[in-house]
Amino acid sequence: MKRHRHLAVGIKIERGLWLDAELAYHDECHGLALLFDPTVVPRLIDLPLTPLVEPLKAQGWATLTVALIPTIEAEHSEERSFQIAELTERCHKTLEWLDHQPFLAPIADLLVAVGWGTAAAAAMRLIDHAPARFRALSAPFGRLDLAGASVLRQWDLPIQLVTAANSNLNLPNQSAWALIPAQQKVWTEIETDTDPEMVSPAVADRVVTVVSEWLGGIIPAHDS
Numbered sequence: 001m002k003r004h005r006h007l008a009v010g011i012k013i014e015r016g017l018w019l020d021a022e023l024a025y026h027d028e029c030h031g032l033a034l035l036f037d038p039t040v041v042p043r044l045i046d047l048p049l050t051p052l053v054e055p056l057k058a059q060g061w062a063t064l065t066v067a068l069i070p071t072i073e074a075e076h077s078e079e080r081s082f083q084i085a086e087l088t089e090r091c092h093k094t095l096e097w098l099d100h101q102p103f104l105a106p107i108a109d110l111l112v113a114v115g116w117g118t119a120a121a122a123a124m125r126l127i128d129h130a131p132a133r134f135r136a137l138s139a140p141f142g143r144l145d146l147a148g149a150s151v152l153r154q155w156d157l158p159i160q161l162v163t164a165a166n167s168n169l170n171l172p173n174q175s176a177w178a179l180i181p182a183q184q185k186v187w188t189e190i191e192t193d194t195d196p197e198m199v200s201p202a203v204a205d206r207v208v209t210v211v212s213e214w215l216g217g218i219i220p221a222h223d224s
Helices: 050-058 071-080 084-099 102-107 119-129 149-153 170-179 201-218
Strands: 005-014 017-025 031-037 061-067 111-115 134-140 159-164 185-190
Touching: 005 084, 017 084, 031 050, 031 084, 031 102, 031 119, 050 061, 050 201, 061 084, 084 119, 111 119, 111 201, 119 134, 119 149, 134 201, 149 170, 159 170, 159 201, 170 185, 185 201
Parallel strands: 031 061, 031 111, 111 134, 134 159, 159 185
Antiparallel strands: 005 017, 017 061
């Protein structure tokens, strides 16, 4: 079993502004999972999507975890997390960065994406522009409604939405979900005894399990 290398990388989005990211890979990975997270945290390891890296590595994926909002923008992070056009552009910059890395070329055309929260809408828009490169999208606590009706109506890739039962996210997502014509679409609601708007450790663990198992079913696992 080969060990993944972990590399901290910076993705330039404009002069003097870079996205923090971490790549985990080895040369026998069968594909790359792009993990887009709009959460502002002091360290990349604290991102909600970081715990997903290990189970995806075990399935043979390389992963690229991207903090879409750099800490320098933390003061206005709540506003920026809802600027979907800006987040989408940063997702595109990530794909451009990927395409400029020759050592990743063997896995650059077998991609899946995971978008946390509002990043799910940005990831949907990204994939809408390059659908042939992606195999699936998972949206833990996603806001699919922010992707736009035209994107939703023509979506045909496998898609997963994960929310807490009784969450305020469920109402706006219901209208978006109804527009998606994809045959492979799964919406999982996680039961919780705590505030459904808060991600408790137990809920976070459940999200990691649900997302990794679903992606493993879409793309069969390879021994890493």
